Amino acid sequence: xxxxxxxxxxxxxxxFRVDVDNRWRQRNISLxxxxxxxxxxxxxxxxxxxxxxxxxxxxxxISCRGGGPNTAFIASIGPVLSPGKRIIVDRSLxxxxxxxxxxxxxxxxxxxxKQVAKYGGHATTITKNIKGFLSNKSFSSSYRPMFExxxxxxxxxxxxxxxxxxxxLHFGDRFTRMMKSGGLFISQARKALGYTS
Numbered sequence: 710x711x712x713x714x715x716x717x718x719x720x721x722x723x724x725f726r727v728d729v730d731n732r733w734r735q736r737n738i739s740l741x742x743x744x745x746x747x748x749x750x751x752x753x754x755x756x757x758x759x760x761x762x763x764x765x766x767x768x769x770x771i772s773c774r775g776g777g778p779n780t781a782f783i784a785s786i787g788p789v790l791s792p793g794k795r796i797i798v799d800r801s802l803x804x805x806x807x808x809x810x811x812x813x814x815x816x817x818x819x820x821x822x823k824q825v826a827k828y829g830g831h832a833t834t835i836t837k838n839i840k841g842f843l844s845n846k847s848f849s850s851s852y853r854p855m856f857e858x859x860x861x862x863x864x865x866x867x868x869x870x871x872x873x874x875x876x877x878l879h880f881g882d883r884f885t886r887m888m889k890s891g892g893l894f895i896s897q898a899r900k901a902l903g904y905t906s
Contacts, residue, residue, distance in 0.1 A: 710759070712745040720822045720857060725871045725879055732863050741765065775823070778816045791818040800851040801838045802831060809842050811835045821854045825898065830855055860889040 715726040716733070730740055744759040749772045756766040778795050789804050791797055795818035797805040802817065804810045813831035815823040830852060837850035857873035868885030872878040880888075899905070 710741045710744065710746060710765070712743065714743050716740065716742070717859075718822075720820070721859065721871055722877055725859075725869070725877075728869055728879070729861060732867065732869055736863065746770070775815075780816050793818065795819075801848040802834050802852050803838065803848070811838065819852075819854070822857055822859065826858065827855065829901070860885055860894075862886075862889055862893065 715723075716729055717726045719726075730742075733740060741759060741763055744761045744763060746757050746759055749770055750757060752769055754767065754770060756764055757770055758764045778793075780790055780794050780796055783796060783804075784790050787806055789797055789806060796812040796816050797818045798812050799805065802811050802813055804812050813835055814828065817831075821827060834850045834852040838848045841847060841849050857871065860868065860870040862868040862885060863882075866886055867882045868889065869882075870880040870885045870888060872880075
């Protein structure tokens with residue numbers, strides 16, 4: 710179920726998005742696209758009906774939608790929100806029209822996938838610029854988005870991976886299995902966040 714016409718958003722190229730949908734369908738998974746469930750029923754349930762009237766039999770419904778950005782509080786200080794309710798920032802990640810105020814993470818209006826892998830670049834840029842701001846120097850750092858990477862496991866032996874490098878590299882089951890399916894990047898994420906096993 711996805712309200713968009715594909716499971717993935719338009720950050721990724723159409724051929725990759727189509728491949729992801731097809732890989733799920735090959736596992737006999739039905740996709741309901743361009744529709745949504747307005748209210749998630751409590752467990753146990755007998756199913757749900759979408760906004761367009763499609764009934765889906767289900768014993769359990771799990772909401773996997775991301776929350777909207779919690780930015781309403783900042784609207785009171787000026788016109789800093791995009792139509793999508795994200796904070797408009799410049800290349801220094803400074804909030805539009807608010808000198809010395811910076812924003813990072815999922816709340817920023819930046820054309821990139823909202824992923825934990827991006828936090829390092831945001832934090833580094835803002836740290837350098839706050840130091841410059843506090844010492845009355847110009848901003849020395851512009852945020853340079855990393856290329857997009859998405860690796861989707863589809864069972865223990867399958868999946869697909871996209872790297873937005875060169876012309877956009879697209880890999881299938883074997884590469885994804887070697888890269889992600891075994892550990893889902895959990896050990897790498899723990900290490901990057903300072904956790905040890």
